[in-house]
Amino acid sequence: MKKILVAFFCLFITTAFAQKIELVIKTGHENSVTYANLSPDETKLFTVDKKFFGILWDIPSGRQLRTYTKVVNGVFEKNGQTLLIALNNEMFEEVDLT
16 A cells, blocks of 8 residues: 555656647747848837847737848838848848738
8 A cells, every 4th residue: 555655646746747749830039139120011020139130020920020140220212012121241132012
């Protein structure tokens, strides 16, 4: 009887303190965000971190649409269909979002 109680106690402790294993998919920036710009229709967000890594987000779904490197900032055109990105080599890139 003593062995059964010890086994039950060990099983209880193991079950009570066991950590749940979860699959975590890491998305987003690994560094602090230094710049963010919201599209005119408020459905997209463009963010840039301190390592010049840019992400275009779809706000309704929370998904990343595109990623960019060597980015300083980005501005949405008034129509919301174009994103003008300033690169850290003093060049610009125009991105069609349609």
